[in-house]
Amino acid sequence: xxxxxxxxxxxxxxxxxxxxxxxxxxxxxxxxxxxxxxxxxxxxxxxxxxxxxxxxxxxxxxxxxxxxxxxxxxxxxxxxxxxxxxxxxxxxxxxxxxxxxxxxxxxxxxxxxxxxxxxxxxxxxxxxxxxxxxxxxxxxxxxxxxxxxxxxxxxxxxxxxxxxxxxxxxxxxxxxxxxxxx
Amino acid sequence: xxxxxxxxxxxxxxxxxxxxxxxxxxxxxxxxxxxxxxxxxxxxxxxxxxxxxxxxxxxxxxxxxxxxxxxxxxxxxxxxxxxxxxxxxxxxxxxxxxxxxxxxxxxxxxxxxxxxxxxxxxxxxxxxxxxxxxxxxxxxxxxxxxxxxxxxxxxxxxxxxxxxxxxxxxxxxxxxxxxxxxxxxxxxxxxxxxxxxxxxxxxxxxxxxxxxxxxxxxxxxxxxxxxx
Numbered sequence: 347x348x349x350x351x352x353x354x355x356x357x358x359x360x361x362x363x364x365x366x367x368x369x370x371x372x373x374x375x376x377x378x379x380x381x382x383x384x385x386x387x388x389x390x391x392x393x394x395x396x397x398x399x400x401x402x403x404x405x406x407x408x409x410x411x412x413x414x415x416x417x418x419x420x421x422x423x424x425x426x427x428x429x430x431x432x433x434x435x436x437x438x439x440x441x442x443x444x445x446x447x448x449x450x451x452x453x454x455x456x457x458x459x460x461x462x463x464x465x466x467x468x469x470x471x472x473x474x475x476x477x478x479x480x481x482x483x484x485x486x487x488x489x490x491x492x493x494x495x496x497x498x499x500x501x502x503x504x505x506x507x508x509x510x511x512x513x514x515x516x517x518x519x520x521x522x523x524x525x526x527x528x
Numbered sequence: 529x530x531x532x533x534x535x536x537x538x539x540x541x542x543x544x545x546x547x548x549x550x551x552x553x554x555x556x557x558x559x560x561x562x563x564x565x566x567x568x569x570x571x572x573x574x575x576x577x578x579x580x581x582x583x584x585x586x587x588x589x590x591x592x593x594x595x596x597x598x599x600x601x602x603x604x605x606x607x608x609x610x611x612x613x614x615x616x617x618x619x620x621x622x623x624x625x626x627x628x629x630x631x632x633x634x635x636x637x638x639x640x641x642x643x644x645x646x647x648x649x650x651x652x653x654x655x656x657x658x659x660x661x662x663x664x665x666x667x668x669x670x671x672x673x674x675x676x677x678x679x680x681x682x683x684x685x686x687x688x689x690x691x692x693x694x695x696x697x698x699x700x701x702x703x704x705x706x707x708x709x710x711x712x713x714x715x716x717x718x719x720x721x722x723x724x725x726x727x728x729x730x731x732x733x734x735x736x737x738x739x740x741x742x743x744x745x746x747x748x749x750x751x752x753x754x755x756x
Contacts, residue, residue, distance in 0.1 A: 347607045351744045352719040353538050354697040355546075355711060357682065359628040363620035363646045364684060390551040397632075403571065403690045411569040420571030444566065452564055461695055464548025466539035466714050468695065472564075489561050517552050527558040528567060528691045 353468065356461040358397050361427050369425035372438035373416050378407050381440050383456060383473065383501060383511045386432040390518030394432025398462040401425045402436050404455070409442030440475060446485060453481040460515065469525045473513050474500045490524055498523040537722070539714035546710040547671050563691040570689040573616045573650065583649040585619075585661040589642025595624025595662030597737040600698075600725065603655040604685065607748030611655025612692070618648045618684040619659060626665030626679075635667045660737065666705055678705035678712065685746060692746040699724045700740075 356364075383402070387395040402424035405411055412422030424436040441454050454476045460469040474481045478500060481487045490496045498521060501511035515523050541553035586593055604612040622628050623645055625637040643662065651657050664679045680697040687693060699706060701724050706712050715723065725742040732739030 347748070348605060348609055348745045349537055349719065349722060350607055350747050351694065351696055351722050352715040353694060354682075354715075354723070355548075356684075356695045357697075358632055359622075359630040360620060360682070362630060363682075364618060390555075393551070395552065401693075403566065405566055411566055413569070413572055415572050415574040415577075417574055417576060419577070420573055423571040444564075446565055452566070457564070457567055457690060459693055462552060464546070464550075464552035466541060466543060466546070466549060466711070468693065469541075469554065485564070486559070486561050489559050495556075518555050522554055522556055524556070525554050525558050527560045528563040 353466060355463060355466050356399055358463045360399060360461075361397075364399060364425070365427060366419060366425050370434075370436055372402065372404070372424040372436060373419055373421050374406050374412060374439055375414055375421055376406065378439045379509070380437060381475075381509050381511060382435055382437045383475070383513060384433065384435040385501075385512050385514040387428050387434065387460065387515045388432055388517065392516075392519075394428070394430070395462055395517070396428055396430050396432055398428040398432075398434075398460050399425070400428060400434040400436075401459045401461075402438070403457045404438065404441040405444050407439050407442045409444035411444075450485050451483060453484040453487070455484070455486075460517075469517065470528060471499060471523060471525050475511055476500075486526065495524050536716050537719040539716070543710065543714040545672075546714055549714075563689075567691045568689050570686065570692070573614075573686070575650070577616070578648050578650055582647050583657070583659050585621075585643065585645065585647045585659070588644050589640075591642055593623065593640050593643035593662050595640075595643075595665075597733075598661055598663050598740055599732050599737045600659040600661065600681070600740045600742060601728065601731045602657060602742040602744065604651050604657065604687070604744045604746065605655055606687075606692075606746050610748075611651070611653070612687050612746055613651060613653050613655055615651050615655075615688055616648065616686040617651060617657055619646070619661075619681055621645045621661065621664040621681045622667055624662050624665050626667030626677075637665070637667065663700070663738075666703075671710065675708070676705050678703045678709050683744065685744060687746045694744075694746055696744070697723065698742050701725065701727060
């Protein structure tokens with residue numbers, strides 16, 4: 347087996363090189379109701395991380411994995427940088443649940459990768475777009491077990507605008523999100 | 529399950545000599561899970577997403593950029609040695625003076641109007657790529673007294689599966705700054721040589737450009753179906 351190439355930080359100088367035009371609007375083959383996943387990324391003392399690259403990959407509302415493109419961009423993938431307040435926003439469609447190889451059900455979720463200066467490796471996780479009682483059988487929810495930690499991965503539906511899901515990400519310390527190794 | 533001990537190859541999140549890791553590295557251990565079927569699939573980049581000209585960083589301006597012209601060739605493989613085909617590779621780098629055309633780069637070095645330092649390409653059916661650029665300059669940074677980043681080219685790879693996604697940096701052989709660079713040194717010793725290109729003159733252009741070669745290896749069968 348060849349050794350994998352080690353990871354290195356994305357550094358502070360990426361934005362112009364890696365961002366896509368309208369990268370925060372995720373495209374799909376079909377039409378459907380649009381939602382927005384938004385929030386802020388914070389460091390270990392609660393300061394906003396203003397130079398993160400935030401990427402998302404998800405199933406479509408039927409739980410199908412996007413495989414095509416619109417001629418210019420791949421379906422299903424979101425890519426933005428955080429702003430001065432650490433804020434990101436991904437305008438997309440609600441992902442449907444899907445099955446794993448052993449028949450297990452993955453709850454509605456978006457796979458997230460965060461890259462930034464000071465991150466020598468990507469931080470990877472999955473954010474759930476469903477309440478706690480609806481994700482208990484999800485493989486990651488089961489692996490985490492602890493409800494307090496699991497809640498760090500649940501996006502909260504905005505009571506005033508049900509199309510908005512809010513998810514803040516704390517990289518370190520109090521309220522630290524669960525990150526995963528695939 | 530027998531696996532490459534990735535802990536011996538990849539840097540840790542917390543590496544105090546690289547100051548920015550101290551407030552950004554998670555303090556809790558990662559939760560280990562199998563990649564979901566979503567994560568063993570990945571985004572499809574249309575052919576027209578990249579233009580052939582984007583693999584040559586030296587032809588964007590009205591004349592040639594300053595610096596030492598170079599050709600970089602290599603392959604993107606998975607851990608089983610299989611080519612990672614038609615996958616997106618993005619690169620960005622400082623110019624020959626060690627300056628990025630980026631608003632937060634405050635290094636007092638000249639911009640080069642003929643060099644943007646940005647490129648992208650899709651690997652071919654053998655996982656091969658070829659990039660034409662200039663050797664980036666070293667530049668000072670504020671991490672520690674007399675700190676200078678060694679010359680490096682940033683690489684962003686999508687592979688053929690979301691779980692293969694990787695961002696890394698390529699360095700140059702024989703660079704004395706590697707020894708004082710905490711970002712490079714954060715990689716465990718067993719992995720460091722994997723980040724250094726080798727001189728490969730025959731892939732250069734006679735009388736015009738130096739040749740270098742660098743292969744990249746993305747995680748393999750555990751994450752991806754065979755042969756993708």
